[in-house]
Amino acid sequence: MKPVTPQFPLRRATWFSFLTLSSLLLLTFLCASPILARPGDTLRVQPALEELFVDPAFYSILEDSTGLLTLNEVRQPQRASQFQAGNQLSTTTMEHPGSAYWMRLIIRAEGELSQHWYLEMFDSHLNSVEFFPANGAAPTVTGSDLPLLTRKFPYKNFLFRLPLQANQTHTYYLRLKSSSKTTFLSRLRTEQPLAVHFQNEYGLLGGFYGILLIMVVYNLCLYLFIGEQTYLRYVLYVLSCSLVFLSEDGLGFQYLWPDYPALNELIIAGSPILLLLTFSYYARQFLDMPQRLPHFDKWVRGVVILSVVGLVIDALWLNSGWGFWFYLLPYGLIYYAAVRVWQQGQRAARFFLLAHALVAISVGFLILRKLGISTFTSTATVYSMNVAFVIEVVVLSYALGEKIKAIKDATIRAQDKLVKQLRKKHAIQQQLVEQLQHNQDLKDQLNSELESLVAQRTDELRQQSDIIAAQNRELLQANGLLALQSAAIEKLNTELQHDLQEVKTARVLSKEVDFGEFSQIYPDKDACLAYLANLKWAEGYHCRKCGHEKYCDGREPHSRRCTKCRYVESATAYTLLQKCKFSIIKAFYAVFLIYTHKGNYSSQELSRLLDLRQGTCWSFSQKVLEAMRRRRHAPDFDENEGWTHVLLDATATEVEEGVGAEATTQA
Incomplete structure (x- = not known):
């Protein structure tokens, strides 16, 4: 068959690459293929050979467009003369999937053969394959349309045994049908090469x-x-x-x-x-x-x-x-x-x-x-x-x-860039605190100077007691002015103290404070429970069992017991911190860090800061992230609200068996 010439233009470099690759592949093909038989109508098998590639010159094809021809009809001289050699066909593929193709293979055994020969059809997608032995035995009917049990050899390709007798010519017929275009490629092998090939x-x-x-x-x-x-x-x-x-x-x-x-x-x-x-x-x-x-x-x-x-x-x-x-x-x-x-x-x-x-x-x-x-x-x-x-x-x-x-x-x-930005912001905040401290020192110095001036003025007034009567009105006005200044200074002192406390709190609520500074606002477990209780019952107490609004203190710190049904509810119940396995102070700080970093805080860093296992930090982080997600979808959500709103999320924690111990009814 003549090689197909490309119909589109290619550059010289592309042609050179294509020809080089084609030459290498052709050389590989020639080296890998076994010794081919001589061209002719009959494929000759010799004792020295162990396998043969069935070249198109050694088989002939008859297309049955009706799909109704039988073996006897195909053997008749009129039909037999219509077979075409494989190398004389315009194409070596089944061009019409609806047709049946008869493949005739003539094999002559030259000499006494020591091994059995087998015919292997390479295409495993043939829908129907009928193999007619030369000795007139019953045909083997198989194909991809039939179960694998129809094949005498349970192999992925179609394998047929060829009973060859010495110095005799055998004619084999195969009837092939395929729903797609395929080739007639096949190979003859003996038992030993076939076993090696399988392996x-x-x-x-x-x-x-x-x-x-x-x-x-x-x-x-x-x-x-x-x-x-x-x-x-x-x-x-x-x-x-x-x-x-x-x-x-x-x-x-x-x-x-x-x-x-x-x-x-x-x-x-x-x-x-x-x-x-x-x-x-x-x-x-x-x-x-x-x-x-x-x-x-x-x-x-x-x-x-x-x-x-x-x-x-x-x-x-x-x-x-x-x-x-x-x-x-x-x-x-x-x-x-x-x-x-x-x-x-x-x-x-x-x-x-x-x-x-x-x-x-x-x-x-x-x-x-x-x-x-x-x-x-x-x-x-x-x-x-x-x-x-x-x-x-x-x-x-x-x-x-x-x-x-x-x-x-x-x-x-x-993350490194964000850390640098946070550190820069922390440095600015530190400078602000230092400036406020400097202002406080200036205020104290001003108070000292004013006191010194008042004392000096008093001495001068004692020395000039002889003119007090004449300047009484002036002195009264001066005393009134001093009183106003003292009141203004005292008010300024109070405001500066308040501002200092607010700055300290603002630092705790910023995105980058350490655990020590955070503990100054929430120093111990009692302070955290007190804050959580006030936040939880900010709108008044309502018993979850009976709806009663009056209560008394429970046994646990900051717990409340209904005076009607005696249901006891702890400060952490129905909150994000219910059944928390580690310190509530660390839990507060973990919620603060995760919220202020908008959920982008790794469990490794949290484990290092809180001295907890990474698995515990990861589980708690997922719980906080889920609470933040629900809070963002809440109708009353505010973008500027504080991190403490997440503490009241009760959806993430269902009431488990441990809560029953808190809800015991006392006699």
Whole structure:
């Protein structure tokens, strides 16, 4: 068959790269393939040979468009003369899925054969395969439309034994039907090479699926521990790829669903569609396309949806066999987006480009096989997609880890910047406190100077007692002025004391104070309980059992007991601090830190400050964050309200068995 000449212009460099790659692949094909038989109508098997590739020159094909011809009708001279040699056909594929194809293979055993020979059909997707032995025995009827038990050899490909006799020519017929375009590729093998082939092939495939399973479990564990959605999308992508490979190589039908051929056909048709969806779903988030390329991302989503619709229509009604062309446009757009994202500075995108470049090369080999071009078909090219996908899985896992690390580094840098800003603000507040202290010192100095002046004036008045009578009115006015100044000074002193206390409280309510300063406002457990009780019953006491409004003190500090039903309610009951396992002072400080930092306070830092286990701090942080979220959705929520409003959140803590001890009814 003549090679297909491209109909679109290419640059010289591209042509040179293409020819170089083609030469290397052709050399690999020639080296990997076994010794071919001589061209002719009869395939000659010699004792020295162990396996043969069935070249198109050694089989002939008859297309039965009606699908009604029998073996006897095919053997008649009129029909036998219509068979065409495989190398003389315009294409070596089944171009019309609705037709039945008769394949005639003539084999001559030259000499005494020491081993049994087997015919292996490579395409496991043939819907119907009927093998007619040369000795006239009953035909073997099997295919992907029938359960695996119909095959004499439970193998993913179709395997038939050829009873060859020495120095005799045997003619074998196969009747093939397929719902999609496929090839007639096959190979003859003896028992020993077949066993070695089974061992090598299943070993490599087992390693391949083992790597996929490891990557799925690894990334799924990362998603469960970290919560990063990209890992979950990556797991779905790897699982859909695994499903495609299981349906493509036939292992799924051999081991997972051997009794359900209809399910096998559904997976063969649907797994590529699922692969396109999961790949676009994963790649868009990995490349941050909604943020970096928002307009282009909308086009990609639209093209993916249209491609999926086209694939579904082709799979359900058209069955054209050209559905793989629907994959090229969305994959090309995503690859182009990866180039642009890489140019914008995302380093992880370069791994994405490298991994999918290898997959693109292996997909090119698959498209050539779909088109009936078997020039590059060999074991290396058939399984190149498996190798490329293993490399892709490993590379993308590393790239995903590098992306998460970059996000973490950016977060740490942002946190460091925030800490510097908070420290700067703390320094400004410290300067303000020092200025207020300086003002207080000036006020004290002014008071001392005024007292000294008053004393001096009094001495002068004693010395000038002889003129007091004459200046009595003036002195009375002076005394009144001094009285007003003293009152103003005293008022100023009181206001400055009050301002100092307010500044101290304001520092505690700021975003960056230490635990020691916070303890000055809430020095002990009793002060915290007293504050919580006053905050809880600020609008009056109402018994939760009977609604009574009168109470007396309970046994526990700041608890209240209903005077009617004797129900006792502690200060922490029905609040965020109910059943808190550590000091209420530390709990107050933890709520203060988390609220003032708007929930962006790590459990590691909280554990270090409060000297508590990180797990305890993380659990309590989640409880506070949930209370903050409900408070933000409350009808009476105010953006400027204090952190203490979160303490009264009772939704997060249901009344458990421990509360029953607080609610015991006394006789």
